[in-house]
Amino acid sequence: MPKLDIIHNAVKNALIKDGWAITDDPYVIQYRRTTLYADLGAERPIGAERDGQKLVVEVKSFVGASKIQDLKEALGQYDIYRYLLEETAPERKLYLAVGA
Secondary structure, three states: OOOOOOOHHHHHHHHHHOOOEEEEOOEEEEEOOEEEEEOEEEEOOOOOOOOOOEEEEEEEOOOOOOHHHHHHHHHHHHHHHHHHHHHHOOOEEEEEEEOO
8 A cells, every 4th residue: 555645634624624525545556467556435425415416636845856747747647537537437526636
């Protein structure tokens, strides 16, 4: 399992406060022989304002030596996850949560 970003719990708590139910921590993306781990999976409970919405959130803190390198890696990871989710879970929308 990948190491959690320093803002992981803050993002998770913000989602919960906004009415999302955390369904996966981490969210496992299985595609053929590949297994990847996005940080969170969440959905709106039945009867909520946006009933039926499902999402996956990748959390990034950009604490490496180069913020530009961190950004490039995050965008590459986002693109890969987006492609794989289109194939495996098209009902889920992907978000990238970035710390300030």
